[in-house]
Amino acid sequence: MSATDLKKEFGKVGVLYGGRSAEREVSLMSGQGVLAALQSKGVDAHGFDPALRGIAELAAEKFDRVFIALHGRYGEDGTLQGVLEQLGIPYTGSGVMASAIGMDKVMTKRIWLSHGLPTPRFLVLDAKEATPEELRKVPDELGLPLMLKAPHEGSTIGISKVVGYSDMQPGFALCAKYDEAVLAEEFISGRELTVPVLGTGRGARALPIVEIVAPQGNYDYEHKYFSDDTQYLCPAPLDDALTKRIQSLAVRAFNALGSSGWARVDFMLRAADNEPFLLEINTSPGMTGHSLVPMAARAAGMSYEDLCVEILRSADMDLRPTADWKPA
Numbered sequence: 001m002s003a004t005d006l007k008k009e010f011g012k013v014g015v016l017y018g019g020r021s022a023e024r025e026v027s028l029m030s031g032q033g034v035l036a037a038l039q040s041k042g043v044d045a046h047g048f049d050p051a052l053r054g055i056a057e058l059a060a061e062k063f064d065r066v067f068i069a070l071h072g073r074y075g076e077d078g079t080l081q082g083v084l085e086q087l088g089i090p091y092t093g094s095g096v097m098a099s100a101i102g103m104d105k106v107m108t109k110r111i112w113l114s115h116g117l118p119t120p121r122f123l124v125l126d127a128k129e130a131t132p133e134e135l136r137k138v139p140d141e142l143g144l145p146l147m148l149k150a151p152h153e154g155s156t157i158g159i160s161k162v163v164g165y166s167d168m169q170p171g172f173a174l175c176a177k178y179d180e181a182v183l184a185e186e187f188i189s190g191r192e193l194t195v196p197v198l199g200t201g202r203g204a205r206a207l208p209i210v211e212i213v214a215p216q217g218n219y220d221y222e223h224k225y226f227s228d229d230t231q232y233l234c235p236a237p238l239d240d241a242l243t244k245r246i247q248s249l250a251v252r253a254f255n256a257l258g259s260s261g262w263a264r265v266d267f268m269l270r271a272a273d274n275e276p277f278l279l280e281i282n283t284s285p286g287m288t289g290h291s292l293v294p295m296a297a298r299a300a301g302m303s304y305e306d307l308c309v310e311i312l313r314s315a316d317m318d319l320r321p322t323a324d325w326k327p328a
Contacts, residue, residue: 002042006309011044014048014063016068016069017032018052019049019072021071022153022158024072029286030287031287033287037305048066055083055087065312065316066315068081071282072157077103077152078095078097081095091315094283095258099284102257102263105149108280109278112253112278115252118249118275119277119278120188120279121142122142123184124183127180127182142184143186143187145161146161146184147162147185147187148175148183149182151183158177160174188270188277189270190271192212192213192268193210194265197259197264197265198310199261199314201260204255204259208299210234211236212230212231212232212292213230213232234295249276253281257281262293264281264285266278266281267279287304
């Protein structure tokens with residue numbers, strides 16, 4: 001499709017990036033990449049940072065649709081999606097409810113379990129009121145090592161690995177800085193995988209699986225976005241049957257939450273028996289130079305620019321699943 005056709009199809013496009021979350025720095029990188037890609041295809045795209053400009057200015061821009069390249073709170077959690085729906089502006093990614101659920105690791109796991117989907121065992125601790133006695137009991141129930149996570153943060157912010165009882169208190173304190181609750185999760189020893197999903201409902205499809213091989217297994221903020229030490233294997237070296245099983249699980253997990261447009265579903269593949277476990281979903285994944293959705297798209301023969309156009313094309317509120325929609 002020519003640049004003129006894309007400009008006519010999409011009209012004036014806003015790329016929302018930056019924002020006020022702990023993931024602002026990453027969002028700026030994602031948004032700048034998306035903005036440049038769309039402009040290179042001839043789309044009339046303009047950057048917009050909600051941390052610097054208010055809702056009145058967003059309305060005044062009269063965008064025909066927007067590409068959400070925000071990560072974390074106030075951009076990926078349903079709040080901005082609600083604003084855009086009130087303004088009548090179509091946007092990329094999941095709707096209000098699916099965005100809010102996807103941003104909450106605890107609610108996500110509860111819904112997956114209700115659909116019979118595998119996820120590690122977990123406990124939820126009150127960040128302000130959990131007692132030392134409660135913390136000491138967690139390893140007894142979940143085993144060691146275990147993971148402590150801030151349920152409403154992404155990009156490995158507010159996450160700690162507990163290898164001994166003495167690690168519980170400092171790990172809990174770190175997570176409690178970011179959230180009102182702390183998710184304690186069974187540690188699954190094995191391979192770390194992620195599966196991007198594009199589309200909506202029965203049209204949702206999984207892209208090639210990416211395996212993440214981080215130094216000493218430590219896929220932290222630095223190794224995720226800035227280090228060249230982390231290795232990414234795409235397509236992941238898995239046999240065909242296991243590949244299809246994990247991709248199917250990713251689509252089922254995506255649809256169970258009512259997600260739409262695009263997302264990335266994270267897994268651990270247990271070393272002992274090659275059983276996959278769902279960790280979380282990212283309903284507005286990274287689009288930086290180190291990001292995994294563009295990597296998987298390239299493995300499927302799709303350029304970064306074409307990926308951005310496909311995601312933008314999904315920004316149609318009429319296509320979002322309704323309350324009575326059910327996955328196949």
